[in-house]
Amino acid sequence: MTELTRRSMLTSAAALGAAAMTPINSEPAHASAPAANQQAPGFYRYKVGDYEITVVTDGANTRPLEDNYIINQKKEDVNAALAAAFMEKDKVTIRYSPIVVNTGSKLIVIDTGTGEANFERSKGAAGQFQKNLKAAGIDRNAVDMVVISHFHGDHVNGLLTADNKPAFPNAEILVPAPEWKFWMDDGEMSRASAGRMQDLFASNRRVFDALGRKVTPYEMGKEVAPGITAVATHGHSAGHTSHVIASGSGKVFVQADVTNLPQLFVRNPGWHASFDQDPKMAEEVRRKIYDMLAAEKMMVQGFHYPFPALAYVEKTSTGYREIPVPWSPTL
Amino acid sequence: MTELTRRSMLTSAAALGAAAMTPINSEPAHASAPAANQQAPGFYRYKVGDYEITVVTDGANTRPLEDNYIINQKKEDVNAALAAAFMEKDKVTIRYSPIVVNTGSKLIVIDTGTGEANFERSKGAAGQFQKNLKAAGIDRNAVDMVVISHFHGDHVNGLLTADNKPAFPNAEILVPAPEWKFWMDDGEMSRASAGRMQDLFASNRRVFDALGRKVTPYEMGKEVAPGITAVATHGHSAGHTSHVIASGSGKVFVQADVTNLPQLFVRNPGWHASFDQDPKMAEEVRRKIYDMLAAEKMMVQGFHYPFPALAYVEKTSTGYREIPVPWSPTL
Numbered sequence: 001m002t003e004l005t006r007r008s009m010l011t012s013a014a015a016l017g018a019a020a021m022t023p024i025n026s027e028p029a030h031a032s033a034p035a036a037n038q039q040a041p042g043f044y045r046y047k048v049g050d051y052e053i054t055v056v057t058d059g060a061n062t063r064p065l066e067d068n069y070i071i072n073q074k075k076e077d078v079n080a081a082l083a084a085a086f087m088e089k090d091k092v093t094i095r096y097s098p099i100v101v102n103t104g105s106k107l108i109v110i111d112t113g114t115g116e117a118n119f120e121r122s123k124g125a126a127g128q129f130q131k132n133l134k135a136a137g138i139d140r141n142a143v144d145m146v147v148i149s150h151f152h153g154d155h156v157n158g159l160l161t162a163d164n165k166p167a168f169p170n171a172e173i174l175v176p177a178p179e180w181k182f183w184m185d186d187g188e189m190s191r192a193s194a195g196r197m198q199d200l201f202a203s204n205r206r207v208f209d210a211l212g213r214k215v216t217p218y219e220m221g222k223e224v225a226p227g228i229t230a231v232a233t234h235g236h237s238a239g240h241t242s243h244v245i246a247s248g249s250g251k252v253f254v255q256a257d258v259t260n261l262p263q264l265f266v267r268n269p270g271w272h273a274s275f276d277q278d279p280k281m282a283e284e285v286r287r288k289i290y291d292m293l294a295a296e297k298m299m300v301q302g303f304h305y306p307f308p309a310l311a312y313v314e315k316t317s318t319g320y321r322e323i324p325v326p327w328s329p330t331l
Numbered sequence: 332m333t334e335l336t337r338r339s340m341l342t343s344a345a346a347l348g349a350a351a352m353t354p355i356n357s358e359p360a361h362a363s364a365p366a367a368n369q370q371a372p373g374f375y376r377y378k379v380g381d382y383e384i385t386v387v388t389d390g391a392n393t394r395p396l397e398d399n400y401i402i403n404q405k406k407e408d409v410n411a412a413l414a415a416a417f418m419e420k421d422k423v424t425i426r427y428s429p430i431v432v433n434t435g436s437k438l439i440v441i442d443t444g445t446g447e448a449n450f451e452r453s454k455g456a457a458g459q460f461q462k463n464l465k466a467a468g469i470d471r472n473a474v475d476m477v478v479i480s481h482f483h484g485d486h487v488n489g490l491l492t493a494d495n496k497p498a499f500p501n502a503e504i505l506v507p508a509p510e511w512k513f514w515m516d517d518g519e520m521s522r523a524s525a526g527r528m529q530d531l532f533a534s535n536r537r538v539f540d541a542l543g544r545k546v547t548p549y550e551m552g553k554e555v556a557p558g559i560t561a562v563a564t565h566g567h568s569a570g571h572t573s574h575v576i577a578s579g580s581g582k583v584f585v586q587a588d589v590t591n592l593p594q595l596f597v598r599n600p601g602w603h604a605s606f607d608q609d610p611k612m613a614e615e616v617r618r619k620i621y622d623m624l625a626a627e628k629m630m631v632q633g634f635h636y637p638f639p640a641l642a643y644v645e646k647t648s649t650g651y652r653e654i655p656v657p658w659s660p661t662l
Contacts, residue, residue, distance in 0.1 A: 033433060037383070039376050039662045042658070044371050045367060059660040102364060307660065308658070324637075326426070327637050331367075
């Protein structure tokens with residue numbers, strides 16, 4: 001049928017090195033097109049039953065890998081895990097992906113990113129949430145509710161504009177009741193260790209004071225809105241909370257920070273991050289949730305997963321692996 | 332330091348089932364926002380040295396899984412592989428991602444998707460290339476060259492508009508010399524088996540006749556443009572060709588159809604697809620290329636990978652696994 005022979009097959013791997021220098025064309029046919037020099041707007045849509053979910057990235061920050069980034073692991077082991085995931089060693093890129101849920105009657109933002117003030121500070125690397133929200137055609141003034149998972153800067157700082165005004169002026173702000181209780185407790189604050197914990201207390205009070213502390217605390221195990229149920233996943237912080245979004249036969253587990261970047265913490269659920277408030281409880285929760293996700297073949301929306309941050313989970317001999325949901329070019 | 336106790340940790344997995352029916356709010360704060368009802372435009376940028384690459388999806392088609400889709404494998408094994416990848420059984424979704432390379436002096440399209448005429452036919456599922464190209468800010472009239480990997484409809488049909496005019500009116504069309512020779516050979520056509528091969532001959536001649544057969548055949552192992560080298564990867568078709576794009580210290584292997592969807596053919600390199608012209612040679616090439624990609628830790632741009640279709644490759648005990656390159660929110 002064909003003239004295909006082994007002869008006609010060039011020894012491909014060898015050819016890669018041999019860069020022949022005989023371009024067919026040496027002059028452009030016409031004026032050269034300018035490079036775009038900017039990334040596509042980072043938003044992605046999918047449906048959960050009747051609900052339309054828009055994942056909107058806030059960007060990413062890259063930081064040097066600190067010696068104690070994983071408190072129960074050697075730096076060289078962390079570097080080995082980064083290398084196994086084809087990531088650069090000695091640095092960690094932390095990504096942020098809040099989501100917007102349109103239930104048909106409510107427009108609900110879950111977590112808010114590092115804040116618009118961070119856009120300039122990070123030279124556009126992060127603080128992109130409002131910019132990408134706009135690209136997605138979502139008006140911040142139309143947002144009915146903002147649901148916060150926990151009180152770390154990359155989740156709450158986006159509640160404010162760059163000049164400390166409410167970023168979602170018409171939205172009710174819902175916060176986990178145990179998280180609110182912990183961070184607003186003056187006794188807890190007085191006992192906080194110097195450094196990160198004291199800074200977090202100060203920063204959280206700055207954010208919520210700017211909002212006049214007008215928030216609605218919500219309870220675990222209850223719906224914060226129709227179809228969106230709060231699930232206690234405390235450990236990463238005192239009142240860290242995840243959410244299950246369910247509509248029709250669709251369901252997704254919005255984990256927030258049950259794991260940080262999956263290449264480290266999904267693969268190695270026993271690793272304790274320096275930023276986990278109670279690392280042992282965080283690990284316990286992580287294993288419980290990931291066993292459930294794997295057993296139920298339930299999709300997970302991971303705040304720190306690579307955009308669009310949506311995956312399935314399988315169990316491996318040493319932990320778990322996230323299987324990214326393929327990008328769908330249609331809704 | 333904290334009041335965290337095991338008590339405060341809700342038994343999470345159990346709570347997922349217990350959908351408490353006490354939403355905090357029952358009325359929307361204001362008029363409900365309309366759903367967007369459409370996906371984000373599918374384009375994504377990255378740099379290879381000084382070159383700017385834009386991946387532009389043409390969409391995807393979903394078809395029933397045919398009994399002989401894999402000629403040397405049982406349908407149940409294919410379904411098992413789909414299930415392992417969290418994909419639906421008894422159907423196959425084929426995705427298409429052409430790319431655009433801006434070298435600074437030339438704007439080069441590699442492969443063209445299923446064609447604009449297919450947009451309406453597929454109800455918007457595929458034939459999206461020109462639409463997404465426009466969203467990416469790329470003017471079809473500014474394209475200097477179109478480089479074709481091989482003569483299958485999802486790679487060449489996009490050379491024409493819906494009314495059979497040149498889709499890139501100012502571009503030189505470059506085609507692999509052995510592919511051109513094979514499909515334009517009347518003897519080969521007369522010997523083609525009925526069905527798919529005869530249809531392909533007819534379809535290819537329709538496309539290239541509409542272009543007045545004005546093409547520039549290119550040789551294997553040579554540069555088609557500065558930094559873009561043709562690599563013979565014959566087998567999938569008589570003259571199937573891949574390309575290495577190299578600039579500065581950057582390099583990416585643009586594989587075209589060395590594998591189709593990775594969940595089946597990267598994981599199982601020995602599987603022979605019904606659409607491979609010479610399946611044995613295609614497998615040989617696949618193993619050679621994937622051994623090279625894994626050994627050199629070289630990025631692969633896979634036409635049929637899920638958008639943005641960019642990955643690294645690792646070797647496994649039974650084949651290979653693609654590791655998607657995390658989406659970068661900046662260029």
